[in-house]
Amino acid sequence: MNQNASFFREILKKVYDDFYYRLISDPYFAEFFRNKNSEDIKSKQIENLIRNYNKFIKGNLEEVKQNYIQLAKLHDELGLDFNSYMDSLSDLEILILKEFFHFYKQNQLKDLDIEYVFINFEDFFDLIRKYSAAGYLDNLVHREKKIMDEFIEANIDYKLYEVKDLVDTHLDWKEDILDFLIDEKDIDENIISVYSCKATSWLDDKLREEKSKEKREKLKKLQELHYNLHKSAGKLVNLKKEEKLFQLVYEYNNFVKTSLIFLSSIIAYTTSQQIKNLQRDPLTHLLSRRLLKEIFLNVMDLSILSGEPFAVAFIDIDNFKEINDRYGHLIGDEVLKALAKALKEELRGSDYIFRYGGEEFVLILPSVKSLSDLFNILEKIRKKVENISLKVDSKEIRFTVSIGAVLIKENKRAPLEKVIEQADELMYYAKKTGKNKVIVELFKI
Numbered sequence: 001m002n003q004n005a006s007f008f009r010e011i012l013k014k015v016y017d018d019f020y021y022r023l024i025s026d027p028y029f030a031e032f033f034r035n036k037n038s039e040d041i042k043s044k045q046i047e048n049l050i051r052n053y054n055k056f057i058k059g060n061l062e063e064v065k066q067n068y069i070q071l072a073k074l075h076d077e078l079g080l081d082f083n084s085y086m087d088s089l090s091d092l093e094i095l096i097l098k099e100f101f102h103f104y105k106q107n108q109l110k111d112l113d114i115e116y117v118f119i120n121f122e123d124f125f126d127l128i129r130k131y132s133a134a135g136y137l138d139n140l141v142h143r144e145k146k147i148m149d150e151f152i153e154a155n156i157d158y159k160l161y162e163v164k165d166l167v168d169t170h171l172d173w174k175e176d177i178l179d180f181l182i183d184e185k186d187i188d189e190n191i192i193s194v195y196s197c198k199a200t201s202w203l204d205d206k207l208r209e210e211k212s213k214e215k216r217e218k219l220k221k222l223q224e225l226h227y228n229l230h231k232s233a234g235k236l237v238n239l240k241k242e243e244k245l246f247q248l249v250y251e252y253n254n255f256v257k258t259s260l261i262f263l264s265s266i267i268a269y270t271t272s273q274q275i276k277n278l279q280r281d282p283l284t285h286l287l288s289r290r291l292l293k294e295i296f297l298n299v300m301d302l303s304i305l306s307g308e309p310f311a312v313a314f315i316d317i318d319n320f321k322e323i324n325d326r327y328g329h330l331i332g333d334e335v336l337k338a339l340a341k342a343l344k345e346e347l348r349g350s351d352y353i354f355r356y357g358g359e360e361f362v363l364i365l366p367s368v369k370s371l372s373d374l375f376n377i378l379e380k381i382r383k384k385v386e387n388i389s390l391k392v393d394s395k396e397i398r399f400t401v402s403i404g405a406v407l408i409k410e411n412k413r414a415p416l417e418k419v420i421e422q423a424d425e426l427m428y429y430a431k432k433t434g435k436n437k438v439i440v441e442l443f444k445i
Helices: 002-025 027-033 038-057 061-077 082-107 114-157 161-181 199-208 214-242 245-277 289-306 320-327 329-346 371-386 416-432
Strands: 310-319 351-358 359-363 389-391 395-397 403-409 438-442
Touching: 002 027, 002 038, 002 082, 027 082, 038 082, 038 114, 061 082, 061 114, 082 114, 114 161, 114 245, 161 214, 161 245, 199 214, 245 289, 289 310, 289 351, 289 359, 289 416, 310 320, 310 329, 310 371, 310 416, 320 329, 329 351, 329 359, 329 371, 329 389, 371 389, 371 403, 371 438, 389 416, 403 416, 416 438
Parallel strands: 403 438
Antiparallel strands: 310 359, 310 403, 351 359, 389 395
């Protein structure tokens, strides 16, 4: 046993220079060593590995466990991602095993059980991986629980009463799963089954009631998403029981992603179903301005949770006063209705169109990936509008629009007033530089 420890110390010191050079030469890892005493860090890491290996071969596994859980948490808090951390451990393990085999051949240590030592080293690094995964998992779960709390707080007063109880129930269920993963409570395995979940009966009822083929397809996709979420929860519970913590971290990320998509989809579906009951502008039948803030906050919260950007666009009809003055307000109303019709035809069912006031319109566009995607969406609208032809007393009336829009990629709520202000400024710049134009930018908080 002592011989193993001395070999480990000697080999580790030989390979660590090479290992450490690889780390600090990697641009990703180099950021973590910037303005730090690298020699001091290196010597501390070597001593920590040797100390924990000695505890490992003496059977003091609980101390090794706690040490690597805390070390992994520290690395996570410093911003080192799980995959990079694990890859660096594997690189070090390979270097040690190669050097040990070389050491064994050179020194011709016939009395050494090389197979036992190899297995011993592998077991030690497997233990590091296992408890490092536990440390990362603990941090991930606590971050996720904080996000859930913010989700509940942000949505506690939304007016989608039909789905509020369903969402809150699923968030509570999810928290029970997370508490089990970090040993804060036991779990009733009956709650893992999709058939014990309130959302299952809610989706079944909706599917039976729905006659529209398109809406039935959406409900079926929600059912599949819900089933996959519970399936992932079952995998998490089993992996935790089997102490397969390394695999557990990867499945956990899948669980979180599926959960956020499911909750977001449930709210989005219910919003689209209830939108017909919300107050609308009587002329264009678009959403009224008074609903803008509430819907904006819902879309923003879902964007923060899912990590998907969204956009807000400000549209103004060019020379609208001249149209009213020349043809009268009744014709001006027809222009407004024609634009509203074009917007509804061109945009997705998940997009929101508001009559903001007069000849001004605002769009909220969820899940827009990039500025180029945003520009293409709005450019199609611009082109569609400039091709609209209205007949009035044998005269042809054509009109154009100027559009300003911002793409929002924020991890915290942005003020609606600031968003509208920036989009409005871009729209006015489009007018100032020629009209009938689209200008898009990233939102700057």
